[in-house]
Amino acid sequence: MSWKETAEPVLTRMPTVARPEGHVPFKRKLLWTAGILVMYFFLTNVTLYGLQTTTQGGDFYGQFRSILAGASGSILQLGIGPIVTASIVLQLLGGADLLGLDTENDPRDQVLYQGLQKLLVVVMIILTGAPMVFASPLLSADPQVAQQLGIGGRGVEGLLFAQIFVGGILILFMDEIVSKWGVGSGVGLFIIAGVSQRLVGGLFSWSGLTPTASDGFVAVWIGIITGSAELPGSPLTADGLSAIFLGQGMILAMITTVLIFVVVVYAESVRVEIPLSHARVKGARGKFPVKLIYASVLPMILVRALQANLQFLGQILHSQWGGMPAWLGDYGNQGQVTEGLFWYLKPIQSPEEWMWFVGATVTAEWWQVLLRIGVDLTFMIVGGAIFAIFWVETTGMGPEATAQQIQNSGMQIPGFRRNPQVIEKVMERYIPQVTVIGGALVGLLAVMANMLGTIGQVSGTGLLLTVSITYKLYEEIAEEQLMEMHPMMRQMFGSE
Amino acid sequence: MSGSDSGGLMSSAGLVRYFDAEDRNAIRMDPRTVVAAGMLFGVLILVLRAL
Numbered sequence: 001m002s003w004k005e006t007a008e009p010v011l012t013r014m015p016t017v018a019r020p021e022g023h024v025p026f027k028r029k030l031l032w033t034a035g036i037l038v039m040y041f042f043l044t045n046v047t048l049y050g051l052q053t054t055t056q057g058g059d060f061y062g063q064f065r066s067i068l069a070g071a072s073g074s075i076l077q078l079g080i081g082p083i084v085t086a087s088i089v090l091q092l093l094g095g096a097d098l099l100g101l102d103t104e105n106d107p108r109d110q111v112l113y114q115g116l117q118k119l120l121v122v123v124m125i126i127l128t129g130a131p132m133v134f135a136s137p138l139l140s141a142d143p144q145v146a147q148q149l150g151i152g153g154r155g156v157e158g159l160l161f162a163q164i165f166v167g168g169i170l171i172l173f174m175d176e177i178v179s180k181w182g183v184g185s186g187v188g189l190f191i192i193a194g195v196s197q198r199l200v201g202g203l204f205s206w207s208g209l210t211p212t213a214s215d216g217f218v219a220v221w222i223g224i225i226t227g228s229a230e231l232p233g234s235p236l237t238a239d240g241l242s243a244i245f246l247g248q249g250m251i252l253a254m255i256t257t258v259l260i261f262v263v264v265v266y267a268e269s270v271r272v273e274i275p276l277s278h279a280r281v282k283g284a285r286g287k288f289p290v291k292l293i294y295a296s297v298l299p300m301i302l303v304r305a306l307q308a309n310l311q312f313l314g315q316i317l318h319s320q321w322g323g324m325p326a327w328l329g330d331y332g333n334q335g336q337v338t339e340g341l342f343w344y345l346k347p348i349q350s351p352e353e354w355m356w357f358v359g360a361t362v363t364a365e366w367w368q369v370l371l372r373i374g375v376d377l378t379f380m381i382v383g384g385a386i387f388a389i390f391w392v393e394t395t396g397m398g399p400e401a402t403a404q405q406i407q408n409s410g411m412q413i414p415g416f417r418r419n420p421q422v423i424e425k426v427m428e429r430y431i432p433q434v435t436v437i438g439g440a441l442v443g444l445l446a447v448m449a450n451m452l453g454t455i456g457q458v459s460g461t462g463l464l465l466t467v468s469i470t471y472k473l474y475e476e477i478a479e480e481q482l483m484e485m486h487p488m489m490r491q492m493f494g495s496e
Numbered sequence: 497m498s499g500s501d502s503g504g505l506m507s508s509a510g511l512v513r514y515f516d517a518e519d520r521n522a523i524r525m526d527p528r529t530v531v532a533a534g535m536l537f538g539v540l541i542l543v544l545r546a547l
Contacts, residue, residue, distance in 0.1 A: 012521050012522060013521050013522060014523075015517070015522070015523040015524075016518065016522050016523070016524055016525070017524075017526075017527050017530060018501075018524040018525060018526055018527070019516075019518070032527070036531070039531060040532055040534060042535070042538055043534065043538050045542050046538045046542055047545060048541070049541050049544040049545050064533075075537070075538065075541060080511070082514060083511055084511060087511045087512070101514070103513075105541075107515075107516075107517035108517075110515035110516075110517040111515070111517050111519045111522075113513070113515070114513070114514060114515060117512055117513065121512075136512070163541065166537060170530075170534045170537070172512070173507055173530045174530070175512055175515065176512070177527045177530060179512070179514050180514060180527075181527055185511070185512070187511045187512065298511070301511075306530055309530065318498070343530035354511075372513065395513070408513060429509075457501065
């Protein structure tokens, strides 16, 4: 008996959000999307009950927060972390073809896949949530609440975990609602929401308005120009220049941010077009685009999440294992890793972390810094390519699946026989190569952006994801509008 | 043109994939119920903290 029969009773009974019956008008879709977004922002602002807020130790996800969404110390502490981690596991299993599920054709397998997906997310919520609450000092129980309720510190920790658990499940269902009733997907929406918030903050925040906030790009430059902010020296000296570009002036971060926008939007339009013609209707022509970022930027989030989970493991080891050797990892009093294996595995986040030649902020030797950059680059480029390949395979964008799609739509490649195997052969010339190049390129871009810094510390991956998801969303909205105006198009796009 | 790269199944950043196929046994929830439950849960925690 295969695992399918054994797991079937559980996997088929996973709760799901009902599908809309019939067509959902575009305006209704926008309403659902906006509603979920409001709910998301509301929940990120609800602090956990029983959490000791006076000694906030810092964020678990740290620099990964911008791509994993959610907010530290809130009900949505976990963000989309569990969904992403579960997706990694599924990608690896699916990519290695260990699942034995035919999600292209078999409806039974599709149901099983959906169930497995959900079950894995729940497992990941427990696996990441439990250590955060029970095994680390970053989320600690409020002794006052423990006394009030008379259940002790452990009891309050249990309450904390229960809330984080519910929050994780809510995120999962919110994603499902957006996917089925709204535009785009919840995961994409939450990433854009978080990154955009940081980006706007990094540009426009002003300490005159909120005393706790640091000045954003605009406020700093108004200060510099009007002379109310002091530069450490004349702009013509090395100190002054470094302050303008790297320090408070943030010019380099601004350039990187704009550059990433431009590069991603440009790369979205770089494609190999395979001409198609209709087998029976003469003159009906089309093109199948194989985009440079064919697998989109999404596999990148999987690589970053893998790194995030490694760092998470380091933190848990550090807090639980007193005799952790220094070669494995040494942690500062803020819980940040300062040397050892986990330091090398931690991706570079800002110029201050590696530019040993300008400031005295880098404590490590230059060769250590170079080694760490090398590890980060290798991780992202190789990982980006590998996950892009898996992504293409498991989401039905591979040569075989697309050949079948083209065949089913009644199209053929002019000059070739009308046969799925023949179309597949042609597709095999382009899709794998483009996928690998695209994945590696996106990995390189993400690391470069991180090294040069971004406005609002949104991280290169966060920025790449946001621009690319927004672009996709724009395309999807355009398609929706076209279908609203011409109901006939609905059939052609095959959505109903 | 049908059969392009967005074949209806994939949505932008769809890390979780949803298919049309559904099992009869599955527990179905109205999206309104989910939103209401989520909001109520948030408010409940807010009230608990305020107490």
